[in-house]
Amino acid sequence: MNLPSTRLLTKTQAASYCGLSVATFSGVCPVRPIAIGEGVRMHRYDVRDIDKWIDSFKAGGPAPQSKFEELIDKL
Structure with missing residues (x-):
């Protein structure tokens, strides 16, 4: 696996x-x-936050909403 440096x-x-x-x-x-x-x-994504998002799929609960889903819900 290639982990970021x-x-x-x-x-x-x-x-x-x-x-x-x-x-x-x-x-x-x-x-x-x-x-x-x-x-x-100068925007950067924290690997730990990305890992939490990915891990949420394995937890069996609902995954956090994507930006697209958030916008649709606001309509």
Whole structure:
């Protein structure tokens, strides 16, 4: 298994870590990035938060809502 060498990942790295395309990752992952500076270029995803999201699928309970599901619920 290829574990990341850093704890904070760009969106591209986070998507790759999950085995997803960036578009799919953006649509299904409820993990919010951390702003470590100004601008989108400085947003990073915490590997531990991503791992918690992935582990939630194994726990048997409902998975957290994706951004898409959150928006649909608001309609």
